[in-house]
Structures are given as C-alpha cells and as structure tokens.
Amino acid sequence: MSNLFTTLKLWAFALFKIPLIAYCRPQIISLDDKACELKVPLNYFTKNHLGSMYFGALSIGADAIGGVMAMHQIEASGHRIQFVFKDFKAEFLRRPEDDVHFYCEEGHKIKSQIAQTIKTGERVTRVINVVARTPKKSNEVVARFFLGLSLKKK
16 A cells, blocks of 8 residues: 555544544655654644643654554454553653654554453553654764553454
C-alpha cells in the first residue's frame, strides 16, 4: 500500500472519527510491520506564539502514529479488535522549529499484544514508545512519548 494511500486513509478516518488529527494534516512517510514514520508540518495551524510546534500538535502526532501502528497490525491480524490509549506521558526536550517527524518502532510489540488479546480474550495494555525529531534542522530528539495502548477483542 502506498504512503499516499495510507495518508489518505488516515485523513478519512480522522475526519469522521477524530477531526483534530485531520486538522493537523499528518503524513505517513513510511509504514511496515516493524515501524512507522509520520510527519506533522509546522504551519499556521500547528505552531505556537513562539513559532515552534504547539505541544498539542506534538501530542496529536504521537497519538496518530500510535494509532496508525495499531490499526496496521490489527488489520493484518484479521481479527476485530478495539484499541484506545489509556494513558499518555510526554517529555518535551527542545522547541521544534520545523516539521516534526514521529517514529515508532514498536510493531513487534503491538503484534505480540494482539496475539495475547486474541488468546486470552482479555483487555491487554502495554506502553509503546514514540520519538519526535526535526530532521531538517538538527535531527535531535525534540520529544519522547509513552502511550498506554489498550486492546480488546470485540
């Protein structure tokens, strides 16, 4: 599946289910079973009064990439599984003064979580990690996110 198609699929889902994500216009750069890269552009809608990315937009990027990874793995499993983020922790390290790229390399962890959810029929919650960088500027980590991904079989 092309990255453009995956981005359009994310926008359609967001537009009808979580409009704030659509408002930030995240773009899927790459997605496979192991990892995902997603970009949130720095623009009028995502920047704060200092010209850097607003922490709310950063949080939306982390939520979006975690959701994309979960949906990708759930779809591949062939099972009907609901997901939600039960908790969210963030470390904001530097002001991101350019487009922010979010990276999640937790595909294996989510796949294992899905298998446990299917096997037990119980809700399973695990923390997934997301890192945010500004590759055009310095590629230094600008933020880290820890999302409690909770899965339950329908």
